């Protein structure tokens with residue numbers, strides 16, 4: 001289903017090839033061809049859990065190809081996960097979340113494998129932190145569209161298509177507590193920036209606000225108080241500000257997201273906005289797909305993200321689409 005969507009919309013054909021030599025029998029190998037039949041890249045998939053394997057799902061690049069004098073060098077990458085494996089005669093039945101994750105990782109892979117940028121360090125997924133999740137999150141949108149699900153979401157025995165009532169419940173469940181989670185992401189993103197912009201310089205300088213003694217004794221308390229104060233505008237009542245506990249905000253200490261947590265929500269603003277053009281022009285519209293590949297997907301870091309966005313959308317980003325997704329349309 002996913003390969004069919006990518007073929008219809010973006011014009012890339014994906015074909016499996018038996019190459020014999022892989023690191024585990026579960027591993028498969030695929031090649032990607034553009035409309036002219038030229039091979040632009042290849043990738044391995046490694047989807048099932050094993051004892052020695054890392055958790056989660058991820059994409060990696062092995063070879064960064066791209067336009068070279070005298071032709072095009074194909075890319076090579078891999079997408080991995082830990083999904084429900086088939087069990088004997090029973091097919092692997094993936095949850096919707098798992099399907100979404102596969103689309104997500106495939107989005108990263110396409111970003112890498114369709115790059116036409118000549119300089120490898122500027123190609124594919126080597127882009128700004130707050131732009132790198134756009135192609136992956138954009139792909140997830142197709143897993144929420146009726147017409148796209150119809151291509152592959154079928155009963156594994158009867159072949160019956162996804163019932164309409166179930167589809168409607170899925171969409172409704174997606175919005176459940178949408179306001180709450182959006183405010184949470186907003187709070188975490190903003191407080192992260194404020195920690196770095198406001199509190200860090202204050203603590204470093206000893207500042208007018210705290211004496212050196214105060215800093216020595218109570219740095220932890222100062223940070224906690226700062227968190228409480230700054231989370232408060234985003235929560236429904238003062239008690240809830242206590243729930244946002246900075247000491248376990250590990251993204252900032254060990255996740256590499258210090259001063260960059262906002263990029264989660266920002267990527268969503270961008271992809272939800274970009275997907276509105278697909279919605280308007282058709283989610284499988286080949287011209288829209290081509291325009292997306294030419295303006296964004298194949299361009300890597302060859303231009304400012306803002307400029308690439310504008311080239312595709314003809315304007316600056318607008319958060320309305322994300323608000324609509326999380327909170328529902330404004331009442332008429």
Ligand SMILES: [Zn+2]
Nearest residue numbers: 104108133136
């Ligand atoms: Zn990702």
